[in-house]
Amino acid sequence: MELESNSNKHANGDAASVGGGSDSKESSVERELNGEIEAVELNGSGGSSNGHHHHHHQGHMKKPLPVGDGHDGRIKRKARRLIQRQNSGSGGGASGASGSNSTTSLTNGGIAAAASSGLASANSSGNNSAFSSLANGMLPAGTGYVVPHRRWKNSRRSRNLQRGRGLPKKGGAGGKGVWGLPGSEALAEVYEDENDPNYDSECNDRNVELREVITEITPEEFFKLAEPIVLEYYEHGDTHEVAVSFDEILQSPLREHITSILVEIAMDHKDSQREMTSVLISDLYGRVITGKDIEKGFNMLLANLPDLILDTPEAPVMLGNFMARAIADDCMPPKFVSRPEEHQQLNEHAEQALRRADALLHKQVWAHLDNVWGMGGPLRPVKTITKQMTLLLKEYLSSRDVAEAQRCLRALEVPHYHHELVYEAIVMTLESLSQTTEEAMCELLKSLDLTCLVLPAGMEQGFMRVYDDMADIVLDVPLAYIILDRFVERCNRAGFLTDKIINNVPSR
Numbered sequence: 001m002e003l004e005s006n007s008n009k010h011a012n013g014d015a016a017s018v019g020g021g022s023d024s025k026e027s028s029v030e031r032e033l034n035g036e037i038e039a040v041e042l043n044g045s046g047g048s049s050n051g052h053h054h055h056h057h058q059g060h061m062k063k064p065l066p067v068g069d070g071h072d073g074r075i076k077r078k079a080r081r082l083i084q085r086q087n088s089g090s091g092g093g094a095s096g097a098s099g100s101n102s103t104t105s106l107t108n109g110g111i112a113a114a115a116s117s118g119l120a121s122a123n124s125s126g127n128n129s130a131f132s133s134l135a136n137g138m139l140p141a142g143t144g145y146v147v148p149h150r151r152w153k154n155s156r157r158s159r160n161l162q163r164g165r166g167l168p169k170k171g172g173a174g175g176k177g178v179w180g181l182p183g184s185e186a187l188a189e190v191y192e193d194e195n196d197p198n199y200d201s202e203c204n205d206r207n208v209e210l211r212e213v214i215t216e217i218t219p220e221e222f223f224k225l226a227e228p229i230v231l232e233y234y235e236h237g238d239t240h241e242v243a244v245s246f247d248e249i250l251q252s253p254l255r256e257h258i259t260s261i262l263v264e265i266a267m268d269h270k271d272s273q274r275e276m277t278s279v280l281i282s283d284l285y286g287r288v289i290t291g292k293d294i295e296k297g298f299n300m301l302l303a304n305l306p307d308l309i310l311d312t313p314e315a316p317v318m319l320g321n322f323m324a325r326a327i328a329d330d331c332m333p334p335k336f337v338s339r340p341e342e343h344q345q346l347n348e349h350a351e352q353a354l355r356r357a358d359a360l361l362h363k364q365v366w367a368h369l370d371n372v373w374g375m376g377g378p379l380r381p382v383k384t385i386t387k388q389m390t391l392l393l394k395e396y397l398s399s400r401d402v403a404e405a406q407r408c409l410r411a412l413e414v415p416h417y418h419h420e421l422v423y424e425a426i427v428m429t430l431e432s433l434s435q436t437t438e439e440a441m442c443e444l445l446k447s448l449d450l451t452c453l454v455l456p457a458g459m460e461q462g463f464m465r466v467y468d469d470m471a472d473i474v475l476d477v478p479l480a481y482i483i484l485d486r487f488v489e490r491c492n493r494a495g496f497l498t499d500k501i502i503n504n505v506p507s508r
Contacts, residue, residue: 239283259297302350320356422462
């Protein structure tokens with residue numbers, strides 16, 4: 001009978017809680033806080049042996065009990081709301097069923113739901129007996145964990161239990177110190193305030209069309225880019241590599257500057273580099289530059305000759321050689337130099353350069369223009385260089401001009417091959433059978449040693465080569481050993497021979 005009365009009271013309490021829930025104006029937070037207080041009191045009554053002792057709602061909230069080892073008695077809020085919605089939909093049937101005397105053990109969620117339903121009915125109707133019977137019949141003794149008030153106060157879950165699904169407020173973007181969802185700043189459009197001092201109406205204009213703009217370089221910047229390419233060409237001599245490099249940096253308005261840049265750089269170098277520059281202009285013609293571009297380049301050089309003379313006094317002669325060589329290579333028409341009246345406002349240096357080019361082109365055969373820069377340079381064949389040295393020595397014996405011999409030797413630009421000049425000078429002395437020739441050659445070798453045109457290593461190598469070839473030389477000159485001893489002694493008195501040369505003199 002007692003179970004029946006308890007069940008009836010429980011059912012009535014549930015119905016009252018449903019009705020009270022619809023009419024009550026309490027907030028959801030107050031209802032949940034009241035439910036937690038009663039749950040704490042319920043824990044205290046569940047531990048007593050007599051189930052008929054009832055406790056009032058008023059009282060101090062006790063310390064939460066620890067969770068038991070064998071059974072988890074925590075009240076889950078999510079489960080309570082689910083059971084509450086079921087109770088509100090099905091009336092008091094669920095309460096009656098949960099209050100029946102059944103031996104089946106309830107789950108954690110069921111206990112939480114039943115306790116929450118009982119607490120709500122006790123609040124609305126004030127029926128303490130139903131609350132006590134629910135506690136005695138359902139909650140296990142000595143178990144259960146209640147979340148404190150502060151946990152509810154700091155929760156971000158929505159406090160409106162009548163709406164929503166219990167998700168965090170604002171999608172997790174609310175709360176203190178929170179500026180929004182992580183990554184939302186990248187998705188939101190930036191608001192631009194026109195009153196902002198940093199606001200730029202031109203940059204922030206929405207009607208902007210972006211186009212690719214290729215910046216044009218100035219002739220001065222182009223010269224800085226082209227100079228390393230030309231200097232590298234003087235090292236490897238590959239005109240194809242130069243053409244590819246110019247294609248990468250070249251713009252159409254700057255094609256006429258290529259010829260002027262090449263000639264200006266070549267004027268500061270030797271004849272061998274000038275020869276390579278003439279070859280480069282010929283190879284770039286038709287591929288990178290046209291005949292009109294070459295003509296414009298030489299016109300720029302003619303106009304700039306007064307400034308070029310300050311650094312290179314022989315600039316008019318050099319420019320005339322470049323123009324004559326370009327015409328011989330069919331890069332320009334001959335009328336460019338034959339009709340100086342077509343050029344406007346020529347200065348005296350420009351007229352001199354045009355006369356020089358016209359004089360070189362006056363002959364019908366232009367083959368001699370291939371050697372307009374001389375026969376020197378490391379790219380020449382060895383036989384050609386040897387022939388040039390022989391002619392140099394013969395001219396020196398006839399003129400005895402040491403300075404001219406030194407100038408011609410520098411023009412050959414083969415310092416690594418100067419030992420050949422020493423070898424040819426000694427052989428020529430042995431073959432001449434003349435003391436005058438010995439004196440002249442000794443004077444020449446001494447001057448070359450003093451001016452360091454021939455280094456001691458080159459001098460020593462030239463003498464040692466003669467020592468090694470004496471077996472063959474003596475076949476043509478029987479007195480070669482006697483003349484060699486006399487010449488070495490003369491050079492030793494001049495003071496430019498090393499001990500190695502003196503000690504290794506061969507004898508018959």
